[in-house]
Amino acid sequence: MAYFTNFKMMMLFTLFTLTSNAVFATEVPETNKSNKPIPEATKFVTQHKGTFNGKNLNYKVVAGETYLLDKNEQPTASIFSFDYLVGDEKNNRPVTFIWNGGPGSSSNWLHMGGYGPKRVVVPSDAAHPGTAPYELQEAPETILDITDMVFVDPVGTGYSRALGETESKAFWGLNEDASSIADFIAQWLTKENRWNAPIFLLGESYGTTRAAAVSKVLMDKHLINVNGIIFVSQALDYQGSSPYVDDNIVSYITYIPTMAATAWYHQKVDTSGSFEAFIDASRQFAVDELLPALFKGNTLSTAERARIVEGLQRYTGLSKQYIERVDLRINAFRFAKELLREDGIAIGLLDGRYKIDERDDVSADPKTDAAKVISPAYKAALMHYMRTDLNIQWQRKYLNPSDPALSSNWRWRTAPDGVSWEPKYVNTAPDLSYALRSNPQLKVMVASGYYDMVTPFFDAEYTLNRHGINAEKIDYYYYEGGHMMYVHEPARVSLLTDTRNFIKEQLAQNSEK
Template identity: 60%
Template sequence: MKFKGSFINVFLSIYILFSGVAYSVDKAATKPEVTPIPKARQFITEHKGRFNDQNISYTATAGETYLKDKNGKETASIFTFAYTKNEKKQQNRPVTFIWNGGPGSASTWLHMGAFGPKRVKVPSDAQFPGTPPYPILDTPESILDVSDLVFIDPVGTGFSRALGEHKGKEFWGLQQDAASMAEFIRTWITANGRWNSPRFLLGESYGTTRAAAVAKILEKDLSISLNGIIFVSQALDYQGSTPYVKDNIISHITYLPTMAAAAVYHDKIKPKPENLESFLSQARLFATDELMPALFKGNTLDARTKTHIRDRLAYFTGLTPSYIDRAQLRIQGFHFAKELLRDKGLTIGLLDARYTVDEVDDLNSTPDHDAGGAIAPAFNAALMSYIRSDLGVTWDRTYLAPADDELSDQWSWRTAPPNSAWEPTYVNTAHDLSKALRINPALKVMVASGYYDLVTPFFDAEYTLNRHGIKAEQIQYHYYQGGHAMYVNETARVDLLKDTRLFIQQQTRRN
């Protein structure tokens, strides 16, 4: 006789066989109990504000939207902060879906730094933001006058979680994340009667990677048309923003203009250029027309040309010719952050090269930590204070910012099914954007870049979006005197909001 099942079931079968005792095993009883899924939480408050010289009454809805599978079973809770203007024809009003990046970042930065109705104030000149309390101010420049705003926290960030038997890992991946965000948008516009509203996506950093992938899903698979996409610190093709890969020639080209901007800011270019934009145009031309061919030639480059390239690199970067010689003309972006002010014992920021920090080890080749990250405590403190005092969010659930500590290690960058062959490559969703733009020729993209961003350099945005079959007339470039989160600079923040408002108005104007 053959027995199937676990050891305990086999033992019981033998016992029954020889004892004649009637016995049955309740397999269902051995399954772990699943906690019932509670009703989605909603915190709704009414507000008034003045935006772009308009008095606006609006509703703030901080709450969960449940994603469901094809059988109607809940899979995940997506928590959002939605600001909707109180008006009769709400179904025709533009709505902008906003997320940050990471992957693994909640929407805190864009919410409390620029686009929300309230913002935290940090020093505009890249100084240390100090200690609590941090000022929380009105944002009269917010685009709430031209669009409703939905700030989204993906699964594993903020209050968003997987539900029931589902695990966060199911949503942590390049394709999985994009699919869940696209499904959220479809669910939200259905629940709120906004199918005929003009729609925009606005993402920062990895949020632009996500936006391109989501745009393709919406346009191609879900028949949901978009009016526009706003990229803040573009990151679609990672080759141009990955300076730490030793043989990545492209990053040496895309990073050079940002290095030049940082060198000017820290007075390392002598004489100081009278016009930054003109100087950076020269840096672009040198990078593409001279540096790239030289690096491509490698050790076949003749001595005279090598000396010329070295001296021009020294001019544009503010580094010494001897250092550039030792680097073999290949100035790695993160090495530059440590080297530029080494003579002063300072390291410049990666997210924002305007920031500096005095690190313990001045001999390291790369920064020990990012000086630009000093503003994070101010943003977190301001958000948690604001949502409790103004939005009435009283919940014992932990707001994950940073994200779930398992998210980063479990994130999947695969673009092929798990059981199929796959050769790793640079992440690149520019092809997704190109597809969406071809499907919807009226769709346009606004690209916002900070001059001092050593994580997603502005020249990489140009390099990426000028290729991949993307039409030039569908892309608009804007540049700001800031870094990755350029909106911490007050002038850049106001200009960013102004440019975004004009872009939304342009893309919702009827012919």
């Protein structure tokens, strides 16, 4: 689960038979240069068996800390990760580093819902998941048969913490975060003797922002080429996913296909034809008709305006009166309140399939995100799984949600203090473009949910079709779900199948060099 500006975070925030034994290990010296005690790095090792895509595997889970070191080889932070490992360091097995977004989200969502070998079961039809106990099931469809997996919790999330005299906020920023995660990967490869293993990055939402930036830092700072990147709910250029900025014409375009898909789901538009054809038509309308109209502003003729109003009604299901009142500019967050207003229902932002009966039926936008109802199930499942399956017996608090100070201290500034810098939309697409040009073998898989009103799928297309990115380097996949499309069971299975095939194709490509 992820969100990506401080404003969004305020609005949306919230938003595996097994044997085991525990082992503790010291990874670094016990003191730093200030002589403030640094505790021993901790890890818990458990042995497991499972069948994944027809393959019987013995694997181990190493749940523990990796210390980041400064130039004096002293620890500055502990990054906690859940490492699913098959075989040993001699086999050069691929490693996929996986993280969620936020910024300020632990890896819980992708771990317990998307890619982990066990998953929490929530209703596939976007119904309320109810209360504990929640069901955990084996997830034999996951990708452990072809790649080791490392689920990463950035500093201030999960068990990850700053150490010694280093403050947590030293890691809380766009550039700072990317650097720390790249440092973690390099340190992990050294610790596990996996430097010659194929490497994949997999992030969700802000985790895609991070993945693009990390790919460049890995190359420039550590001389590490990445074999492939998987974006789940792409969020590289925030202009196309910031509908709350009134004069942001781009967002009024990028959200149209998502609103069309959501209106189709709730049967507020004509569903007599093909869903795919309807979505394609909404794309064409947004680019060929709505964009020029908004650009013209008040010079738009009466006839042209009437045609745009009809088109917006056709694809969003909203009334002509409402479309006129908002001056053809439909705020996607307000759409979540308006679509089913006559029924007194608001729909989800992270997943437009979810519904909630809010007390205030006349507010402009939802006061909460209907899709957040799955959060308690994911939290309970992870906490239970860590103690029963992974034998993590630790008194340290698992931060999920993150450190409450993280959001207000997150640094979006990309220039050093004292250097002129004008605030602008976050955008790491140029970092991805740089990595793709520097590494001709690199390709990107983009997974999007049709009903995601936080990171709309058309924005992924808009973003990745620019910035000098070769279209042949990007593979797009679409799913009947929202931001966490894996909540919908058919989408989860398809996502894992598509991810597996993407990784296999990249490995085959590299073997042919």
